[in-house]
Amino acid sequence: MTLMIEARGLTKRYGSKTALDGVDLNLAANGSIALVGPNGAGKTTLMSLICGYLHPTSGHLRVLGDAPGSPALLGRIGALPQDAQLDPGFGVGLQLAHFAALQGLDKPKQEARRVLELVQLAETYDSLPQALSHGMRKRVIIAQALIGQPELVLLDEPTAGLDPANARAVRELVNRLRGECRFIISSHNLEELQKMCDTVLHIDHGRISNQLTVDDAGQEGALTLTLAPGTEDQQSVLAQVTGVRQVTRRDREEYLIRYDLGGHPDFDLELLTALKAARIPYRRLALGLSLEERLFTPEQS
Ligand SMILES: Nc1ncnc2c1ncn2[C@@H]1O[C@H](COP(=O)(O)OP(=O)(O)OP(=O)(O)O)[C@@H](O)[C@H]1O
Known part of the structure; x- marks a missing residue:
């Protein structure tokens, strides 16, 4: 070819x-x-x-x-x-x-x-x-x-x-x-x-x-969650969701969540369920890492 x-x-x-x-x-x-x-x-x-x-x-x-x-x-x-x-x-x-x-x-x-x-x-x-x-x-x-x-x-x-x-x-x-x-x-x-x-x-x-x-990007056990405006400081709630390995706050309401991909193939749905139970409104959920994260942030385990 x-x-x-x-x-x-x-x-x-x-x-x-x-x-x-x-x-x-x-x-x-x-x-x-x-x-x-x-x-x-x-x-x-x-x-x-x-x-x-x-x-x-x-x-x-x-x-x-x-x-x-x-x-x-x-x-x-x-x-x-x-x-x-x-x-x-x-x-x-x-x-x-x-x-x-x-x-x-x-x-x-x-x-x-x-x-x-x-x-x-x-x-x-x-x-x-x-x-x-x-x-x-x-x-x-x-x-x-x-x-x-x-x-x-x-x-x-x-x-x-x-x-x-x-x-x-x-x-x-x-x-x-x-x-x-x-x-x-x-x-x-x-x-x-x-x-x-x-x-x-x-x-x-x-x-x-x-x-x-x-x-x-979707194969990395990571997603980016943007909560509704004014919904700040939810890092500890997010960290307690089953399967979460690490939560990093990127912007005011934006969080990078790394999770155990193997044990949680439907982690996004589990996360949404947890958000609903905790009455935390969200704006956006994107599977995988942004290009910026993939290029410039070393993998943290
Ligand atoms: N005609 C030239 N003579 C001397 N040095 C040059 C010449 N053209 C480019 N360079 C140097 O070669 C390097 C690479 O330049 P290049 O323009 O390819 O980078 P770039 O990645 O396109 O940068 P930018 O994002 O700023 O456009 C730079 O250090 C630049 O100063």
């Missing part, structure tokens, strides 16, 4: 600065990937290598089975670079059509309209970029990454600086297209990545420090 990304000892140095340090990866082509990690961890560098914008200093990299930048990958990868901008002098439809023509597509204007429709901005075809909001411009640039229906789309911080409505529009777009193409998305918003991606790669100091499958 052809892998989406295969890397061995992938290293990128900028002068004396090592941005990627011997990365090994085997990513199957059947899901979307989140890249997370602190500023300067190497996420953009990895994306640039995958796109073929940069060459590795050493190591081996294959994308969809071919070397980045090779003719075999032309038109198969789309990208939203981190600081991508539109040309202020031309209408957005014209710019997208121009890129479609550069890709050699037969009907560039039709393709420009298609991708604008995908990002729900069909009406902006004749608009100049400055007539659009920041969020709309970002969505237009995402539309550019979708020209030619690439198999793999890389989005570097697609929702950075967007208001909740525009960020949601981007999330919905990614989820709508997930059957048609694969995404690699870099973001600092873990909650958002959890809604869009299947696998999470945590990069730190140029190395992959953790790789998680989002769907595995």
Whole structure:
């Protein structure tokens, strides 16, 4: 089976600065990937290598089975670079059509309209970029990454600086297209990545420090409980529920509860029953750990 990304000892140095340090990866082509990690961890560098914008200093990299930048990958990868901008002098439809023509597509204007429709901005075809909001411009640039229906789309911080409505529009777009193409998305918003991606790669100091499958969250004997506002200080009540190993208060009314998974397969129902008996109202119960907990909080036994 052809892998989406295969890397061995992938290293990128900028002068004396090592941005990627011997990365090994085997990513199957059947899901979307989140890249997370602190500023300067190497996420953009990895994306640039995958796109073929940069060459590795050493190591081996294959994308969809071919070397980045090779003719075999032309038109198969789309990208939203981190600081991508539109040309202020031309209408957005014209710019997208121009890129479609550069890709050699037969009907560039039709393709420009298609991708604008995908990002729900069909009406902006004749608009100049400055007539659009920041969020709309970002969505237009995402539309550019979708020209030619690439198999793999890389989005570097697609929702950075967007208001909740525009960020949601981007999330919905990614989820709508997930059957048609694969995404690699870099973001600092873990909650958002959890809604869009299947696998999470945590990069730190140029190395992959953790790789998680989002769907595995329910297998960990943990859940997050949010009580109704004003229902504070219930830690001791929660700790007495049968099967509970540990209760940690995260926010005012939010608790992380670790429990004995083996002995209590229906622990969530048992917990709800206990809450009802103690007349403690709750707002939300989520099985598993949040991505933030899984990445940054060591397992406490
Ligand atoms: N062109 C360059 N010349 C020199 N150093 C660079 C260059 N590009 C990146 N770096 C350095 O390489 C490291 C990795 O940078 P990179 O942009 O890949 O990180 P990142 O994880 O994308 O960060 P952020 O979350 O801030 O976007 C950083 O220390 C950065 O300063």
